[in-house]
Amino acid sequence: MKTMELVFLLIFFPVTLSVKHSLKFFTTASSGVKNVPDFVAVGLVDEVPTGYCDSIRKTPEAKQNWTQKMFEDDPQHLEWYTQKCLLTQYDYKAHIDILKQQLNQSDGVHIFQRMDSCEWDDETGEVNGFVQFGYDGEDFLAFDLKTLTWIAPKPQAVITKHKRDRDRAHNERWNYFLTQYCPELVKRYLELGKSSLLRTELPSVSLLQKTPSSPVSCHATGFYPHRAEMFWRKDGEELHEDVEHGEILPNHDGSFQMSVDLNLSSVTPEDWRRYDCVFHLSGVKDNIVTKLDKAVIRTNWVSPSEFPAGPVIGGVVGLLLLLAVCITGVFIWRRRDNGFRPANSSDSSSSDPSSVKDAALN
Known part of the structure; x- marks a missing residue:
C-alpha cells in the first residue's frame, strides 16, 4: 500500500530538484613570507575561479570570458572590485600587526585569512551566507547571520568579537552583502556564464x-x-x-x-x-x-596461477648467472692487486699496469 501511495505522489506531485549556487571570496594577507605577494584575493562561482587580485597587480584580473564581459559592461563593478582589493590589503596588514600585539607575538611568518560566501537556491529562492576569519591556520572569528553578532572560537578573539558586536552598522553591511548584494552577483554571473556554469555532464x-x-x-x-x-x-x-x-x-x-x-x-x-x-x-x-x-570490477591484479612463471624463472636464472660471472671477474681483478694476473692476460711481463687499469674502466 505504501508503494502505491508513493507512486501516486510521484505522478501527480512530481519532485522538483533545486540547485544551490554559490559565490565565494578567499582573501589572504601574510607577513614574513618571502617571494609571494603579501595579499591575494580569489573569487569563485560554483567553485569556478572568476577573478583574482594581489598586492603586486593591484587591479582585478578576470579568469573567465564572462567575468571580463561583466567588467566591460559594468565599469562600476570593476571599480568595486578594485577598491575592495586595494583597501582590504591595507586593512588586513594592519590586522596582523594588531593581532601580533594582542597575542604578544614576535616577528616571523603570520597569516590572516577571510572566507565569505553566499548561497542561492534557484528553486526556492532561499539565501544563506557566512563570513569566517582565520589567523595562523586556525579559526579566529565567525559571523552569525541570524543574530548579526560574532562568534569567538578562541579566547584570544573575544576582544575582537566585542569590538565588532558594538559596530552595528558594520554588521548590517555584512547582512546586506550576504543576503542581497552577493546573491544578485551570483544571478548575474550565472546569466553571463550559463553556457558553462549551468551545463550538466554525467560521469x-x-x-x-x-x-x-x-x-x-x-x-x-x-x-x-x-x-x-x-x-x-x-x-x-x-x-x-x-x-x-x-x-x-x-x-x-x-x-x-x-x-x-x-x-x-x-x-x-x-x-x-x-x-x-x-x-x-x-x-x-x-x-x-x-x-x-x-x-x-576492473583491476591490475594477477593471480599466482595466471602469473607467467616460466619466463620469470628463466629471467631470474639468467640474472643469477650474470651476477656470478660479474662476482668472479671482480674476484680475479682483486687478486690481481695481490700479485695474480687476469685469467685472460698474456705471459708478457712488460704490460703497463696503468693500461690494464684503463682497460678495466673503459
Whole structure:
C-alpha cells in the first residue's frame, strides 16, 4: 500500500530538484613570507575561479570570458572590485600587526585569512551566507547571520568579537552583502556564464579493486557541476559502516571526479548481489546505479596461477648467472692487486699496469 501511495505522489506531485549556487571570496594577507605577494584575493562561482587580485597587480584580473564581459559592461563593478582589493590589503596588514600585539607575538611568518560566501537556491529562492576569519591556520572569528553578532572560537578573539558586536552598522553591511548584494552577483554571473556554469555532464562510473582482499572502489569521473554525492547501498538502504568517502577532485578538463570505497571483508560472495553504488548529480532526477558484480570490477591484479612463471624463472636464472660471472671477474681483478694476473692476460711481463687499469674502466 505504501508503494502505491508513493507512486501516486510521484505522478501527480512530481519532485522538483533545486540547485544551490554559490559565490565565494578567499582573501589572504601574510607577513614574513618571502617571494609571494603579501595579499591575494580569489573569487569563485560554483567553485569556478572568476577573478583574482594581489598586492603586486593591484587591479582585478578576470579568469573567465564572462567575468571580463561583466567588467566591460559594468565599469562600476570593476571599480568595486578594485577598491575592495586595494583597501582590504591595507586593512588586513594592519590586522596582523594588531593581532601580533594582542597575542604578544614576535616577528616571523603570520597569516590572516577571510572566507565569505553566499548561497542561492534557484528553486526556492532561499539565501544563506557566512563570513569566517582565520589567523595562523586556525579559526579566529565567525559571523552569525541570524543574530548579526560574532562568534569567538578562541579566547584570544573575544576582544575582537566585542569590538565588532558594538559596530552595528558594520554588521548590517555584512547582512546586506550576504543576503542581497552577493546573491544578485551570483544571478548575474550565472546569466553571463550559463553556457558553462549551468551545463550538466554525467560521469562514467567504474568499480575498481587493487587485490581480491582490498575494498571495492566505486569511482565516478567526468561529471559537472561539482554538487554531487555517491554512496553504497545494501538492499536499497544507504550504508554508513565499512564505507569510506573520498573528496570531490577536479579534472584537467574542468569536470570532477570522486570515489567511495566499500570494505567487503565480512561479506560473503553470495551477498554481493545485495549491494549497489549510487551516484546522484544535483539537479538531475535520475541516479546512476551500479550493481556490485565481480565480473565488471576492473583491476591490475594477477593471480599466482595466471602469473607467467616460466619466463620469470628463466629471467631470474639468467640474472643469477650474470651476477656470478660479474662476482668472479671482480674476484680475479682483486687478486690481481695481490700479485695474480687476469685469467685472460698474456705471459708478457712488460704490460703497463696503468693500461690494464684503463682497460678495466673503459
